[in-house]
Amino acid sequence: MLVGYFVLKGDYPWPAALTWEELPSEIDKAQDWLLEQRTAENPNIFFAILDGFRAFADWLVTALLNFFEWLTWAGIIVAGTAIVWRFGGWRAGLIVLGAFVSFALMGLWEESIQTLALMTSAVLLSLAIGVPIGIYAGRNDRFLRGITPVLDAMQIVPAFAYLMPIVILFSVGPAAAVICTLIYAIPPAVRITALGVRNVTAESVEASQAFGATKTQTLFKVQLPLARRQMLLAVNQTIMFALSLVVIAGLIGGRGLGDVVTNGLYSNAALALLAGIAIVIMAIALDRATQAIADRTDPARRQLTDEGRIRARNITLATLGGIVVAVVVARVLGADAYYPDEFETSTSVYQANIQDTILGWIQSVLDYVQDPDSFVFKITEPVGNFILQNFLEPLRAVLVESPWFVTLGGLTLIAFVLSGMRPAITALLMLAVIGVMGVWDPGMDTASQVLVATAIAVVIGIAIGVWAAESPRVEKALRPLLDTLQTLPQLVYIIPFIYLMPVSRVPGVIASVLYAIPVIIRLVTVGLRSVPPAAVEAAQAFGASRMQVLAKVKIPLARESIMLGVNQGIIMVLAVVVIGGLVGSGALGDMVARGLQRNEFGEGVVASIAILALGIALDRVTQGQRATRTERSSGGPLFGLGRKRRQVQPGGGAV
Amino acid sequence: MTDPRLRGKRMWVVAMALVLALFVAACGEEKDESSGDNGSSASSGKDCGKVVLNEQAWAGSTANTYIAKAVLEDELGCQVEVTKIAEIPVFQAMADGKVDAVLEDWQHTDEYAKYIDKAGTVVQGGPLGVEGHIGWFIPKYLMDEHPEFKTWEGLKGQEDLFKTADSGDQGMFLGGDPSYVQKDKELIKALGLNFKHVTAGAEPAQVARWTQLYKQEEPVIFYWYTPQYLNQEYDLAEVKLPPRKEGTDCQDDAKAGGDPQQYKCEYDVTIINKLFSKKFADSGSPAYDVLKKMKLTNEDQELVAKAIAGDKEDPEEAGADWVKDNQDKVQEWLQ
Numbered sequence: 010m011l012v013g014y015f016v017l018k019g020d021y022p023w024p025a026a027l028t029w030e031e032l033p034s035e036i037d038k039a040q041d042w043l044l045e046q047r048t049a050e051n052p053n054i055f056f057a058i059l060d061g062f063r064a065f066a067d068w069l070v071t072a073l074l075n076f077f078e079w080l081t082w083a084g085i086i087v088a089g090t091a092i093v094w095r096f097g098g099w100r101a102g103l104i105v106l107g108a109f110v111s112f113a114l115m116g117l118w119e120e121s122i123q124t125l126a127l128m129t130s131a132v133l134l135s136l137a138i139g140v141p142i143g144i145y146a147g148r149n150d151r152f153l154r155g156i157t158p159v160l161d162a163m164q165i166v167p168a169f170a171y172l173m174p175i176v177i178l179f180s181v182g183p184a185a186a187v188i189c190t191l192i193y194a195i196p197p198a199v200r201i202t203a204l205g206v207r208n209v210t211a212e213s214v215e216a217s218q219a220f221g222a223t224k225t226q227t228l229f230k231v232q233l234p235l236a237r238r239q240m241l242l243a244v245n246q247t248i249m250f251a252l253s254l255v256v257i258a259g260l261i262g263g264r265g266l267g268d269v270v271t272n273g274l275y276s277n278a279a280l281a282l283l284a285g286i287a288i289v290i291m292a293i294a295l296d297r298a299t300q301a302i303a304d305r306t307d308p309a310r311r312q313l314t315d316e317g318r319i320r321a322r323n324i325t326l327a328t329l330g331g332i333v334v335a336v337v338v339a340r341v342l343g344a345d346a347y348y349p350d351e352f353e354t355s356t357s358v359y360q361a362n363i364q365d366t367i368l369g370w371i372q373s374v375l376d377y378v379q380d381p382d383s384f385v386f387k388i389t390e391p392v393g394n395f396i397l398q399n400f401l402e403p404l405r406a407v408l409v410e411s412p413w414f415v416t417l418g419g420l421t422l423i424a425f426v427l428s429g430m431r432p433a434i435t436a437l438l439m440l441a442v443i444g445v446m447g448v449w450d451p452g453m454d455t456a457s458q459v460l461v462a463t464a465i466a467v468v469i470g471i472a473i474g475v476w477a478a479e480s481p482r483v484e485k486a487l488r489p490l491l492d493t494l495q496t497l498p499q500l501v502y503i504i505p506f507i508y509l510m511p512v513s514r515v516p517g518v519i520a521s522v523l524y525a526i527p528v529i530i531r532l533v534t535v536g537l538r539s540v541p542p543a544a545v546e547a548a549q550a551f552g553a554s555r556m557q558v559l560a561k562v563k564i565p566l567a568r569e570s571i572m573l574g575v576n577q578g579i580i581m582v583l584a585v586v587v588i589g590g591l592v593g594s595g596a597l598g599d600m601v602a603r604g605l606q607r608n609e610f611g612e613g614v615v616a617s618i619a620i621l622a623l624g625i626a627l628d629r630v631t632q633g634q635r636a637t638r639t640e641r642s643s644g645g646p647l648f649g650l651g652r653k654r655r656q657v658q659p660g661g662g663a664v
Numbered sequence: 665m666t667d668p669r670l671r672g673k674r675m676w677v678v679a680m681a682l683v684l685a686l687f688v689a690a691c692g693e694e695k696d697e698s699s700g701d702n703g704s705s706a707s708s709g710k711d712c713g714k715v716v717l718n719e720q721a722w723a724g725s726t727a728n729t730y731i732a733k734a735v736l737e738d739e740l741g742c743q744v745e746v747t748k749i750a751e752i753p754v755f756q757a758m759a760d761g762k763v764d765a766v767l768e769d770w771q772h773t774d775e776y777a778k779y780i781d782k783a784g785t786v787v788q789g790g791p792l793g794v795e796g797h798i799g800w801f802i803p804k805y806l807m808d809e810h811p812e813f814k815t816w817e818g819l820k821g822q823e824d825l826f827k828t829a830d831s832g833d834q835g836m837f838l839g840g841d842p843s844y845v846q847k848d849k850e851l852i853k854a855l856g857l858n859f860k861h862v863t864a865g866a867e868p869a870q871v872a873r874w875t876q877l878y879k880q881e882e883p884v885i886f887y888w889y890t891p892q893y894l895n896q897e898y899d900l901a902e903v904k905l906p907p908r909k910e911g912t913d914c915q916d917d918a919k920a921g922g923d924p925q926q927y928k929c930e931y932d933v934t935i936i937n938k939l940f941s942k943k944f945a946d947s948g949s950p951a952y953d954v955l956k957k958m959k960l961t962n963e964d965q966e967l968v969a970k971a972i973a974g975d976k977e978d979p980e981e982a983g984a985d986w987v988k989d990n991q992d993k994v995q996e997w998l999q
Contacts, residue, residue: 041778048759048783173752181749181757260750262757268748274868276723276893276973368976379872381880394829500868507872512829513862516869590842593865593873599842602866606843607919608752608774 021412023449033611063184070183074126078346084336097301108294116364118348124265131190143202160196167587170617186263197246205239241303252292279371285501292496393510408453424630432629439626454596462521474533491527517589525581529574536570712742727968730983759785764944789938793959796934801888807901823858831860840887847918847927854928891962893969905930957997
């Protein structure tokens with residue numbers, strides 16, 4: 010490949026004869042057609058159904074918001090805290106209370122409640138749709154294989170690409186925002202549910218069948234109860250994924266915190282960051298609350314006597330009663346729907362929040378970041394330039410400027426050597442799709458950035474993952490940080506990086522690295538933790554040092570999980586390519602961003618398909634021999650389910 | 665004795681019924697409130713009702729939206745709701761009657777063809793009076809050092825000055841937000857300048873890049889425009905591009921593609937339009953007449969935008985302050 014690059018540099022761009030040039034304009038025409046159909050006098054049945062769904066989603070969000078408003082701000086604090094305290098314990102209750110108090114103190118109460126109503130509706134609908142599909146997929150391998158590529162597409166294709174069709178079909182407002190969120194949040198619900206149902210051991214299923222249970226009985230009495238924990242993880246991840254779409258939802262009338270982020274970016278960066286922090290707090294509070302409730306209500310953990318049950322019920326009734334009293338008192342005392350900006354007493358007016366103070370702190374941090382004479386800048390600027398000149402630029406040059414057949418052949422060969430014949434063919438086809446759609450150059454440019462970002466993320470992620478696996482304290486300390494990286498809107502934290510590393514493409518790489526790291530760290534940690542203690546003890550018995558155990562036993566045994574981490578890293582990196590487009594990475598991300606904003610719809614769709622094709626190609630290249638070797642691995646929580654087959658142990662089923 | 669589990673279930677039914685009752689109560693309450701609002705606006709004489717204005721992400725749009733809000737609320741007793749929907753989706757929002765007016769539209773001609781000319785669901789509201797001007801800008805200190813940069817010819821042979829880590833051997837031209845109308849790549853080619861066009865990304869990212877170089881007092885040349893509140897904070901100067909000739913067909917939007925030569929001229933002045941939903945225009949709302957007459961100058965808009973984005977004033981207050989200080993203009997809209 011390198012030879013081809015040096016000898017034939019720049020001579021053979023992707024040939025025009027192999028390009029379908031009309032594709033973007035054809036897609037534009039399809040969108041225009043959709044618009045005409047939508048505005049037609051007599052909508053056909055298809056649009057009538059969509060309208061029905063829209064009306065339902067609009068109603069759900071609005072009713073929820075009205076309900077929250079009716080509770081009043083004081084009532085909602087009491088209700089939220091008390092319910093979580095009752096079912097999830099005092100620790101989770103305190104977290105929820107803390108979240109409400111921080112929304113109030115940050116002066117973002119109204120926006121937070123709007124977002125809460127929107128996200129609650131989106132999560133409920135995601136689960137209502139995703140869990141049944143996941144259950145079916147868990148029981149039917151062929152169906153699961155069939156929908157896996159669809160799920161991949163739903164997560165990799167950037168929301169910007171389908172925002173406009175959604176608006177044409179569902180107009181703007183809560184419904185459109187909910188649907189947009191559904192597309193991103195349903196896949197984890199389906200995947201994790203399916204994984205949970207599949208992981209129920211064959212013995213349990215066979216045992217129940219041996220007792221003459223019907224399929225339905227097996228499902229509801231055996232498979233679902235045993236998959237409980239995984240299904241609760243599905244709820245968790247659905248919340249996280251939904252919350253990461255708040256900003257995009259804001260662009261099409263979702264209101265709430267997303268609006269504050271978008272406008273803040275243009276005129277008040279500190280405010281945008283503050284709203285981002287509110288989103289993170291909401292995500293963490295919802296996550297911890299659902300998790301605590303799941304743990305505490307796990308039937309396997311609480312064996313209640315009749316007496317205990319009655320007591321628990323009385324506490325629940327008392328809690329409910331307390332909430333009703335609190336709401337009534339709040340309403341009688343005239344509490345507003347939203348937490349007020351100011352408190353008035355007979356003599357004076359008090360500021361009810363400390364937004365200005367917090368904004369002042371954030372601003373001083375931003376001012377430091379923006380100061381080109383600062384100490385940090387003296388370090389970060391050379392680092393940024395170094396990444397650009399030594400990694401990004403050379404790799405881009407090789408991929409883009411080599412003759413197209415050399416690049417294509419080279420990547421296919423790498424896939425063949427690393428992963429085998431079938432993955433190599435898939436990779437070849439996907440790369441060819443990129444070429445035929447006429448986006449070979451930007452495609453390869455993006456590929457170079459994705460590879461560099463993944464490499465950096467993998468190096469850092471594995472190092473931190475190993476550290477976290479060795480030290481529970483580190484893992485615990487990391488958790489809120491990882492949650493933050495997953496839910497804080499990327500644009501919010503990436504703007505400061507533009508000041509710190511002012512070279513195009515580098516901030517985009519940083520955004521990808523920061524978004525991909527949490528998944529890698531989590532998978533590496535899980536992998537190392539699940540190394541059998543017997544293997545570790547044996548090595549220690551032979552006098553191996555801690556480092557030796559790590560390097561010779563743990564890491565080799567956790568290899569699969571680590572490889573899955575690499576693989577997932579690539580997918581996460583691709584998911585934020587469009588963010589790169591917004592901060593100067595150019596290439597495909599830029600095309601997608603422009604697609605929405607300048608209505609170059611066709612171009613945007615083509616670029617999105619290219620990102621997806623690139624994702625599949627790189628996935629196959631890096632898949633390694635895992636596909637054939639991981640029949641028994643537990644797999645990652647998010648992706649890669651489709652490549653596993655149900656494990657049926659021969660001779661099982663002893664009752 | 666009933667099974668305690670069953671009793672547990674019964675309790676859940678009670679609890680759910682309670683929640684449902686609260687819910688219904690909440691919805692009923694809502695209706696009462698809205699009818700109360702109608703009553704209060706009717707008391708102001710005219711029936712204005714609710715008006716939905718859409719604010720775009722940038723500060724200038726915030727400024728004119730909140731000026732309009734102050735006028736409609738204080739003078740007409742309307743109830744104004746501000747939405748923040750992105751530029752292109754908002755056309756569909758107007759078509760569906762979910763947004764009544766957009767006060768600052770930068771000539772989205774493709775959408776005009778679809779929604780105004782063809783479907784007729786959106787109507788032109790005439791120019792806002794603010795005129796957009798796009799061009800190549802450099803810091804004032806650089807212009808003082810190099811007076812020859814007043815026109816593009818002065819840049820020739822001096823492109824090296826603008827070299828950065830991004831641009832290799834060439835000078836760096838910092839391109840505009842990819843979503844904005846632009847033709848700088850083609851212009852650079854047509855003018856034969858040795859610049860590399862570097863896209864910094866969306867406007868906040870581009871601003872981050874050039875303000876940093878500005879603070880370092882490094883040379884920088886970039887795509888920029890007026891009215892923009894940052895022009896009040898940073899001292900910028902414009903590089904003159906080849907003038908537009910009468911009668912020749914010179915393009916501004918490289919989206920059309922084709923020969924770079926057809927872009928070889930300065931950007932035309934952008935007339936910023938007000939747009940209305942057809943439903944709103946036909947509703948007979950007094951707010952429509954006022955918004956249709958509303959006019960602002962670039963100075964008006966930059967002043968209020970600076971107060972909001974620069975001085976971090978509350979948009980509501982900044983808009984109301986301007987209305988108070990400019991009663992002569994406001995009274996004209998109200999006639």
